[in-house]
Amino acid sequence: MPLITLREALTAAEDGGYAVGAFNVSDLNQAYSVLEAARQSKSPVIVQSIAGMNPYADEGWWWDRLRELVVSYDDVSAVLHLDHGSRYTDCIRAIEHGFTSVMIDASRDVKTGEASTFEHNVELTRSVVEYAHARGVSVEGELGTIGGAETPEDGVVEEIVFTDPMQAADFVRLTDVDALAVAVGTSHGSVKFTDAEGGQRLRIGLIEKIKSELPQTYLVLHGSSSVPQDAVATINANGGSLPESYGLNLEQKQEGIAAGIRKINQGTDSHLVWTAALRELLAKRPSEVEPSQILSSPLTAMQELTAQRMREFGSAGQTA
Numbered sequence: 001m002p003l004i005t006l007r008e009a010l011t012a013a014e015d016g017g018y019a020v021g022a023f024n025v026s027d028l029n030q031a032y033s034v035l036e037a038a039r040q041s042k043s044p045v046i047v048q049s050i051a052g053m054n055p056y057a058d059e060g061w062w063w064d065r066l067r068e069l070v071v072s073y074d075d076v077s078a079v080l081h082l083d084h085g086s087r088y089t090d091c092i093r094a095i096e097h098g099f100t101s102v103m104i105d106a107s108r109d110v111k112t113g114e115a116s117t118f119e120h121n122v123e124l125t126r127s128v129v130e131y132a133h134a135r136g137v138s139v140e141g142e143l144g145t146i147g148g149a150e151t152p153e154d155g156v157v158e159e160i161v162f163t164d165p166m167q168a169a170d171f172v173r174l175t176d177v178d179a180l181a182v183a184v185g186t187s188h189g190s191v192k193f194t195d196a197e198g199g200q201r202l203r204i205g206l207i208e209k210i211k212s213e214l215p216q217t218y219l220v221l222h223g224s225s226s227v228p229q230d231a232v233a234t235i236n237a238n239g240g241s242l243p244e245s246y247g248l249n250l251e252q253k254q255e256g257i258a259a260g261i262r263k264i265n266q267g268t269d270s271h272l273v274w275t276a277a278l279r280e281l282l283a284k285r286p287s288e289v290e291p292s293q294i295l296s297s298p299l300t301a302m303q304e305l306t307a308q309r310m311r312e313f314g315s316a317g318q319t320a
């Protein structure tokens, strides 16, 4: 089947009462892992990438190859999505390269990192929606600040400004976004909350309130990785130095889905298991230099984690 839009994928999820996982990929190998998991799980999938986050010299080349790979899985119901587009031009470029969905994250000023005004967020988001909808592409916006570090080096967890339900209704009316990333207690990256109870912070009542104001818009959970402790331990046992940190547990995610979350971003977990498998293999086999031997372990770990999330979110079996 051809690529589908985010609105198509999330409309089906709303009807079926499940959520679709959005998995960040940084290279073609990772995209392979995610797509294999989707095929074997008979699950719809959102393959997403962040502008600038890939190892290739030419991002246009990478996006074209990524699109070709996703399209080649013609039995998989897939959305190709730009995650966290911070500039209008990033979103336009992604659409030109055949992405079927883009996120414009205008909740922060791209230069200062400060929270942007509501008016600025509306204006930038609406301009992307006008361009995208004219070309049949979906748009995800963000309201409130989700906070957190995208990489451990970024340091501290920032203050979270929760999404206001009434402002969310205004935002959707003024921008016509298809999906909305909401700040309801999660935090980005692998450094989240420094106590185990921190993983319990999802505001279910707030999700329900926002959803009741937005019957035609689909809610997205960012920063919702679980930070598997065994992967963190493996990384640290093999030369890594990740600080103690806890993410969102499975029960909270499933309660979120029951309250109306339809897209769950999983950027960190699959990268943690990928890194853990890679570090472990290199430590165990210090003389190995053949990439086919080195890479199969992290790719398998990422595929297994992805398939596990598809089962947990209820999307597995939905395209059977």
Ligand SMILES: [Zn+2]
Binding pocket: 084, 188, 222, 223, 265
């Ligand atoms: Zn995010």
